[in-house]
Amino acid sequence: MKLPETIRAAFVIARRDFTATVLSKTFLLFLLGPLFPIGLGFIFGGIGAQVERNAAPATIAVISSPADFALLETARDRFAPLGTERPFVRLQRVDPEADVPKQRQELLTSEEAPVLGVLEGGLAAPHFTGAVTADGRTVQQVNLFVDEARRLKAEPHVASSPINVTLTRTSAGSVAFARNLTARAGQTVLFVLTILLAGMLLSQLIEEKSNKVIEVLAAAVPVDSIFLGKLFAMLAMSLVGITVWTSAGAAAIAIYAKGGLGALPPPAVGWPAFLFFILLYFSMSYLLIGATFLGIGAQASTVREVQTLSMPVTMSQVILFGFASLGVGKPESSEAIGAAIFPLSSPFAMVARAAEQEALWPHLLAFAWQVIWVALILKFAAAVFRRSVLKSGPAWRWPWQKRKAA
């Protein structure tokens, strides 16, 4: 059977599978499924951020003279820019009373103005009392404030900025950092999409095997066409899903991230090419891993067998992802090149490369390499299916096994 006929037959199979899937009621759930966690993430993330913003930093009561307190406040203000995620503890001055231990006890138990701890003894002999851990965040902060306040007291001129600052738009370090981040993000997106979608191919031939349609198909078209059609039908269905999810994701980024997509670190090949490569390498990853899964799943005859296979194949995807991520940040390393050459990890490695290096020719090479491997895996899977499931051709035997039937 010539190639165009194989493709024509594959199209007939793909059209049936695609319409049967996309026009089913469950496809709506498939589309909405990934949006639930994203939506919940945004909702609860927003609530968490709001709670974080609304939560006032803990207060430390400082029993000290106004002069010492002023130095402590100045020290705190100098460190304040470092506490953007979780603000530093707030300091509140209290005039010393005659009975300081009693005053300390009252401050620690007061419900009107609750404090986390009490600092007393001024800068000369500071002593902290509070419900905190000895080497915890609060004690470390108070240590820093006292240390800096003492330094300010001894050398008042250090209160001004010690350096002059000139700002540049980028530096080699910032670009490398941003590209590394984008490479990892691209790989993760690819991995998540593949692990979510390629697993479905395991069970693709169960329907045909259970309702005996496989006999009708195998009598009319080559097994290669059946595999090819099923693979591309599921790819097309996945791309429909990705279009919906990407649109929702882009809308969320535009709403939540300042500056929209432009706020994300730019990849080496630029955003338009990088998005194209993500789509291309997702397709290739899906075809490569999907063809393998289709071949493995085709050997199963029941849903139970497919379910049993799901865990090991998911683990194998995690291993591939781990292998590909070894080369991120060092595209010329043997790990990165090895991951780009090994067919099943090649798309992951190449999407990272697109984020890190500007050259486009390696992508042409990788694409051709991956296409060859998709064809080889499909051909092999179809041959194994014909041999082991349809029982076609001479039975395969180990050299030491005797031919008994004859």
Added chain:
Amino acid sequence: MGERAIAAETRDLVKDFDDKRAVDGVSLTIPEGSISGILGPNGAGKTTCLRMMLGIIDPTSGSRTLLGHDRPLDVAHEVGYLPEERGLYPSMPAAEAIAFMGALRGLPIAEGRRRAIDLLRERGNEDWAKRPIRTLSKGMAQTVQLLGTIIHRPRLIVLDEPFAGLDALNQEKLEQLIRDQAAAGVTVIFSTHVIAHAERLCERVAIIAEGRSAFEGGVDEARGRLRPIVHLRTRAEDGPWRTALPIAAKKVGGEWRFELPEGGPEPLLKALIDGGAGIETLSIERPGLHDAFIAIAGEAAARAMGHAPAEQEAA
């Protein structure tokens, strides 16, 4: 067979499944435009032969050609196949299922949909068109699959146990459909374990038993392997006429039964009359395919197909 072209041919087909030899050197020749039956009990290897002929599976050894091609899938567009285990997508509407089967064999889907509606309408079943297969009865679904087998107007139709699961009325309709297809020049091959269907429809039969080809040729040729059977009733119980009967003659229910002797009916009649048999009735019955099958494949094969030998039936 004369000058008729060959629609399908197998030569010494062998198929091993693991350590079991399912088909052992089967050779078949199917002339174009003929209706040919493959007879044999369950497990004889009929389906495996058909699957090899169609290229669904490759033989362990031997060769086959289908419409002149040794790679059967190359002519899939010109072949229709109804498998023994019927298979349709349960959620597919009937007309779509018919069109899909045509599309698999190269018929454009739009044309397939149009023809599917026409075929259903011709049979008064147009109301099935939009019904999903899962809502149809087994017989209805089988009809849908049969229409899917001929939707693309093939030159060769292969039907594996097509009568199984059909009621008498639908069996009659299917027989008519097979005759109509053959009348239109289509070659029809079907396997069956019901000899009556083959006898009514077939020009040629192949008898397969235990994976081997026991007979292949015309139905008349199969019948010709047996001598005609004489049924004789006489007034005389005994007498010189008894010497005219062959040694193997048996009396079943007051009637003598024996194969017509080599010399033909005239010498037999003369000997009976001269010997004073007092002939009440004498009839010469041409053997049926059923008898030929038993003679060729053996009684065990006949029993496996649910056909008891004639004498036992009579007893």
